[in-house]
Amino acid sequence: EAGVAQSPRYKIIEKRQSVAFWCNPISGHATLYWYQQILGQGPKLLIQFQNNGVVDDSQLPKDRFSAERLKGVDSTLKIQPAKLEDSAVYLCASSQSTGLETQYFGPGTRLLVL
Amino acid sequence: AQSVTQPDIHITVSEGASLELRCNYSYGATPYLFWYVQSPGQGLQLLLKYFSGDTLVQGIKGFEAEFKRSQSSFNLRKPSVHWSDAAEYFCAVGPKYGNKLVFGAGTILRVKS
Numbered sequence: 001e002a003g004v005a006q007s008p009r010y011k012i013i014e015k016r017q018s019v020a021f022w023c024n025p026i027s028g029h030a031t032l033y034w035y036q037q038i039l040g041q042g043p044k045l046l047i048q049f050q051n052n053g054v055v056d057d058s059q060l061p062k063d064r065f066s067a068e069r070l071k072g073v074d075s076t077l078k079i080q081p082a083k084l085e086d087s088a089v090y091l092c093a094s095s096q097s098t099g100l101e102t103q104y105f106g107p108g109t110r111l112l113v114l
Numbered sequence: 115a116q117s118v119t120q121p122d123i124h125i126t127v128s129e130g131a132s133l134e135l136r137c138n139y140s141y142g143a144t145p146y147l148f149w150y151v152q153s154p155g156q157g158l159q160l161l162l163k164y165f166s167g168d169t170l171v172q173g174i175k176g177f178e179a180e181f182k183r184s185q186s187s188f189n190l191r192k193p194s195v196h197w198s199d200a201a202e203y204f205c206a207v208g209p210k211y212g213n214k215l216v217f218g219a220g221t222i223l224r225v226k227s
Contacts (some may be wrong), residue, residue, distance in 0.1 A: 019175030
């Protein structure tokens with residue numbers, strides 16, 4: 001089966017610009033996650049969707065970050081305006097449901113903010 | 115608050131040697147523990163997970179991990195390392211419901227021939 005797809009793979013922007021990332025989860029997976037992985041750190045959950053509803057966005061900086069999953073399938077994560085400290089790898093993952101399901105990760109989008 | 119500590123940032127082992135990567139966790143309830151591996155430019159892949167039962171868990175690629183509640187540890191082991199095992203390894207802890215994982219900072223494994 002196809003894995004989690006993400007695009008773009010790399011993005012370089014200047015601070016105060018906006019950027020968007022796209023994720024297509026594994027077919028049939030109801031739960032989708034966005035993680036931020038800063039260099040030298042483990043991934044940190046930004047937002048979790050169950051179908052098209054938000055389950056947890058407690059660590060999402062809502063003043064600049066937004067995410068949507070309108071049809072319960074693919075998702076976009078947006079940063080506007082970007083700051084230097086947003087430089088990181090943004091990982092998307094999906095699982096069949098919430099609970100003890102294995103999360104499958106995409107390859108990530110590496111963002112550099114100059 | 116839950117947290118995961120991986121004390122070793124880098125580890126170098128010789129090919130064929132045994133490996134142990136350390137993981138200590140802090141969690142208020144029964145922990146559900148995971149080990150993931152991340153190769154350069156790739157996403158995380160699940161190696162193994164512990165939910166309950168036998169405290170020695172077998173995973174893919176010949177890895178195993180042992181849950182020790184008294185030491186709050188979940189160390190990853192492999193008896194003989196291959197060059198292809200060079201990667202970054204992450205330990206994570208999560209709740210029984212909700213699937214919100216908290217990751218450690220990772221350990222980078224280098225394998226020398």
